[in-house]
Structures are given as C-alpha cells and as structure tokens.
Amino acid sequence: MSSSVDDFAVKIPSETSQGREIQERIIGLLESRSYPDRDLFGVRLALEEALVNAIKHGNGMDPSKQVRVDCTFDEDRVTIVIEDEGPGFDVGNVPDPTSEENLDKPGGRGIMLMRSFMSRVEYNDSGNRLLLEKIRATEDE
Amino acid sequence: MAASHRRLDLEDVGEVTVARFIDKKILDETNIQVIGNQMFALVEDDGCRKILLDFSNVEYLSSAALGKLIVMDKKVKAAQGQLKMCSVRPDILEVFKITRLDKLFSIFDSREQALEGF
Incomplete structure (x- = not known):
C-alpha cells in the first residue's frame, strides 16, 4: 500500500477527550484533502x-489501557484501524436496533451508523480491532 | 458549575414548550447526560405535556444522543404527552432514517408546521 506524509499511528489513553482530538486531526486532514462535506x-x-x-466498552475507561489508532491515506481513500486492549465482543450478537421490538431501545445504533456511512467496516475475530475505510464520494453521488 | 449550564433554549408557544438545542455537536458524553437530564426535567419536573424539540443548531449527534431521544420519547408517551421534532438537517435526518427512528419520532420540516400538528 502506498504511504502518504499524513499517515500516522498513535496510542492514546482511555479518555474520550483524547479520542476527540484524534477525530479532529483526521477530519482536518480530510478537509485539507478536500473531501466533500457529506x-x-x-x-x-x-x-x-x-x-x-474502544475507550468506554473496550478498555472500560481503564487509565492503564490504551487505544491504538493507525491512519493511512491513499489518493481517494482513508483507512483507520482502531484497536483497544479489551476482551473484544461478538459483533454477531449485537441486536438489530431497527427491529420492531428494539426500535425504542437504546443500543446497537453506533455500529449500524458506521456501516452505513463508511465504505468498509471490519472487526477482527475477537472484536477488539476495527477497520474503518472511506472512499471519497464522487461529485454525482 | 459548567455542567449545569442550560443546554436547551426554552420558549412557550401557547401550550407547547419549544426546546431548542444550543449545541452544534451533541457528542460529548457529559454534555449528552446534561442535555438528557434537562429534557427529562421538562416532563418530570415542569409537567410539560406538549414538547417540540428544535434541532436547527444541531450539526452532529451520536448514537448516545439518539439513546436520550428514545428515552425522552418514552417518558413523554408515558405521561400521555406529545413530543415532536423540527428543523432537522438532512445529514441528521439521514441518521434517523438509517436507524429507523424516523418511524418512532414525529419529525416536521419547520417549527411552524410542527406547532400546527399539536
């Protein structure tokens, strides 16, 4: 895979504020690469x-555990791998939040939104490492 | 105490309490907790029964925020009240559609249209 000057890998402590900083960093890089607003x-x-x-459910906010974030950029694609030090989970066991009996219950919607908005979403077998990939939308999409 | 700052702009229009979210991003967990508590207080403490949530400022929200909206909807229904939502941006509306919450919530394009529906 080709590498870019913007590629980075970091380990952050299990604090949501640190997660948000990473989020801002990646969004900033995508903005500088003129990704569309959507x-x-x-x-x-x-x-x-x-x-x-990763921070809350994976590492349970444990300050001794870290989250590793790997971010790589291709010309029209960003790939982000997020790995926590938690026990993982069975993705197949997450209830479908859109079924009638679950519609009014909180939970399960985060993964669904990721799958919907990203081009590729893959968990490893143990469920503690997640790959997110977004291919830049073309103008007529 | 920063956490207790109002996160909702409240306005009474006839019998309807219009609550407009102040935040552009409803992401931070502490913030979501505070917003949830302030919404719930409208039903549980203030006795409001007709509530309109105005999303005109909201650019982002997470699934944790959706959870609070679901609980709010339940609380209002349990109190035999009515909850409506308005001025939801297309991106956020898509989030509601993906999660099928557009079937659960009563969503209107504008404040005026929502107020007519009470």
Whole structure:
C-alpha cells in the first residue's frame, strides 16, 4: 500500500477527550484533502462511535489501557484501524436496533451508523480491532 | 458549575414548550447526560405535556444522543404527552432514517408546521 506524509499511528489513553482530538486531526486532514462535506459528516460520526466504543466498552475507561489508532491515506481513500486492549465482543450478537421490538431501545445504533456511512467496516475475530475505510464520494453521488 | 449550564433554549408557544438545542455537536458524553437530564426535567419536573424539540443548531449527534431521544420519547408517551421534532438537517435526518427512528419520532420540516400538528 502506498504511504502518504499524513499517515500516522498513535496510542492514546482511555479518555474520550483524547479520542476527540484524534477525530479532529483526521477530519482536518480530510478537509485539507478536500473531501466533500457529506464524507466528513460520515467519517466524523463513525470515528465518534468507534473511539467511544474502544475507550468506554473496550478498555472500560481503564487509565492503564490504551487505544491504538493507525491512519493511512491513499489518493481517494482513508483507512483507520482502531484497536483497544479489551476482551473484544461478538459483533454477531449485537441486536438489530431497527427491529420492531428494539426500535425504542437504546443500543446497537453506533455500529449500524458506521456501516452505513463508511465504505468498509471490519472487526477482527475477537472484536477488539476495527477497520474503518472511506472512499471519497464522487461529485454525482 | 459548567455542567449545569442550560443546554436547551426554552420558549412557550401557547401550550407547547419549544426546546431548542444550543449545541452544534451533541457528542460529548457529559454534555449528552446534561442535555438528557434537562429534557427529562421538562416532563418530570415542569409537567410539560406538549414538547417540540428544535434541532436547527444541531450539526452532529451520536448514537448516545439518539439513546436520550428514545428515552425522552418514552417518558413523554408515558405521561400521555406529545413530543415532536423540527428543523432537522438532512445529514441528521439521514441518521434517523438509517436507524429507523424516523418511524418512532414525529419529525416536521419547520417549527411552524410542527406547532400546527399539536
């Protein structure tokens, strides 16, 4: 895979404020690469959900645990890998929030929004590493 | 105490309490907690039964914020009240549609249209 000067890898402590800084950094880089607003909206939303999940549910806000974020840029694509030090989870066990019986219950919507707004969303088998990929929308999309 | 600052702009229009979110981004967990508590207080403490949530300022919200809206909807229904929403930006409306919450919530284009519906 080709690399870009903007690529970075960091480890952050399990604090949502640190997650938000990473979010701003990635969004800033996408803005400088002239991604359309709709892409920025989707990536921001997906990063918010993914980083909060890693920090809160994965690492349980444990200050001794970190979240690793790897971000790589291709010409029209950004790939972000987020890995926490938690036990992971079974993605298949997350209830469908849009089914009638779950519609009025909180939960399960974060993953759904990520899948909807990103081009690719993949968890590793143990569920503690998430790959998010966004391919830049073309103008007529 | 910063956390207790009002996160909702309140205005009474006839019997309807219009609550406009002040924040552009409803993401931060502490903030979401405070906003949730201030919404819930409208029903539980102030006895409001007709409530319109105005989203005109809101550019981003997360699934945690959706959770608070779902609980708010339940509380208002349990109190036999009516909850409506208005002025939702297209991006946010898409979030509601993806999660099918547009079927659960009563959403109107403008404040005027929503007020007519009470």
